[in-house]
Amino acid sequence: MGCHKKLYLLTLAAVVVTAGCVEAVHAYLRSQKKKPTPTKTKQTVHDEELIREQLARNYTFLSEKGMEKVRNQRVVVVGAGGVGSWVTTMLVRAGVLALRIIDFDQVSLSSLNRHSVATLADVGVSKVEILKAHSLQVAPWCEIDAVNSLWTLPDAEKLIYGGDFNPTYVVDCIDNIDTKVDLLAFCYRNKIPVVSSGGAGCKSDPTRINIGDISSTEEDPLCRSVRRRLKKMGINGGIPVVFSAEKPDPRKAALLPLEEAEFENGPVEELSALKNFRVRILPVLGTMPGMFGLTIATHILTTIAGYPIEPIEGKNRIKVYDGILQSLAGQQTRVGENDQRVPISIHDVQYLVEEVWRGKSPISNYSTRLTLCRWDPKKEPSYQNIVLMTKEEQKMHEQRVLNGGEPVEAVYDTKVLANVRRRFAEEEYYSQYR
Incomplete structure (x- = not known):
């Protein structure tokens, strides 16, 4: 033209x-x-040039070859709630031509704070049906198979492969542990690429969202339970998971103990949609399931298209952590100890640096040239006696406190001392979840 x-x-x-x-x-x-060459669906014929114009930004980003792979995907999304609805919506918008959505549930009023497309008029309607209707308004050439059913292991073959669907990818957005484990094990054993969602409930920090192998997930009770059950089945890894490494905190939303969750009409267990399914009264900030879903969709698109992505699991900077650990061990000699060994592992260093001290010195608030330092010379190095400092601050602390014998109260102002005490108190609270 x-x-x-x-x-x-x-x-x-x-x-x-x-x-x-x-x-x-x-x-x-x-x-x-x-x-132009038309793209065919069961209902009608759509102009390829218009489709490509709609997907133009993705073509520019992922390349012609990458988008060809994306458009040839056949994705099964199991779970159409807060996470699954966003995965479905974004895969459709990105050009995936065939999706199967599996969920037994209907839209409720409480779904509206996190579902990608549901409206007030959709309350009581099947989640898969409203997702299909919305998706076809965005991309009428897309093949959407809405399966209003509970995913179970006995029906796995029919639900995943039925109708000659032959999936190229499966997305696990299930919030029930037993069913989640069954789906992941089925995909693993049948060599179907799968990505799983961890728990978005009680999470609020978008900077803690990670993509990592199931074996490396942390601070996610749902992932921890799934990981343990998969290990019993001989599956130790090989399943990518989107999860949040955000720590629990007494000031934040928390799970309500089941025995305390009594309502006027009886025990909370009776509110479950199905027997043995987790009761859906979790505190959920509506934005977080969406971010989980968007992260999953991005992971699938970049993986399929071959776009270079190197996820950092839990800000896992091994070389940096190893240097910090060696500096802490060397401090033992510098302060007159004969044994350089400290009861701290490299994984503990990550925990102390990123979670306890938030990657900043409590003395100067600096975040560069960091190391760990023994705080009180009278106590052994431990979670409750190690502080993150810059290297210059560590040197001064060793001279005045660890070797010089000055009390920390004489070296630091009240603001720094209060900050250190607060972090130690928080670590003591965190330790019960480790």
Whole structure:
């Protein structure tokens, strides 16, 4: 198509889209002698050129070859709630041409704070049906198979493969542990690429969202339970998971103990949608399931397209942590100890640096040239007696406190002392979950 015709087409498209008359663009394209190759669905034929225009930004980002792979995907999403609905919505918008959505549940009023497409009018309607209807409004050429059913292991073959679907990817967005384990084990044993969602409930810090192997997940009770059960089945890894490494905190939302969750009409167990399913009264900040879903969708798209991504699991900077650990061990000699060994592992260093001290010195608030330092010379190095400092601060602390014998109260102001005490108190609380 010549430059003048392209300019005319773009101008025409801008005018008619503004007027809400997209059909005029279709009519123009059909009038051309050299028509684009159509993409077929069961219902109708759609112009490939318009589809490519809709996906233009993804083509630019993922390349022609990458988008060809994306569009040839056949994805099964199990669970159409706060996480699964966002996965489905974004895969459709990204160009995936065939999806199967499996969920037995209906939209409730409490779903509206986190579901990607549900409205007040959808309350009581099947989640998979509203997702299908919305998806086809975005991409009418997409093949959407809405399966209003509970995923169970006895029906696994039919639900995953039924109708010759032959999935290239499975997304686990189930919040029931037993069913989640069954699905992940089924995919692992059948060599179907799968990505799983951890728990978004009680989480609020987007900077703690990670992508990692199931074996490396942390601070996620759902992942921990799933990981243990998979190990009993001989599955020790090989399953990518999106999870939050955010620590629990007494000031934050927490799970309500089941025995305390009594309502006027009886025990909370009776509120479960199905027997043995987790009762859905978890505190959920509506934005977090969406971020989990968007992260999963991004992981799938970049993995399939071969786009270079190198996730950092839990800000896992091994070389940095190893240097910090060696500095702490060397301090034993510098302060007159004969044994350099400290009861701290490299994984403990990650925990202390990132979670307890938030990656900053409590003395200067600096976040560069960091190391760990024994705080009170009268106590052994431990979680409750190690502080994150800059190397310069460590040197001064050794001279004045560890070797010089000055009390910390004489060296630091009240603000620093209070900050250190607060972090130690928080670590004591965290330790019960480790």
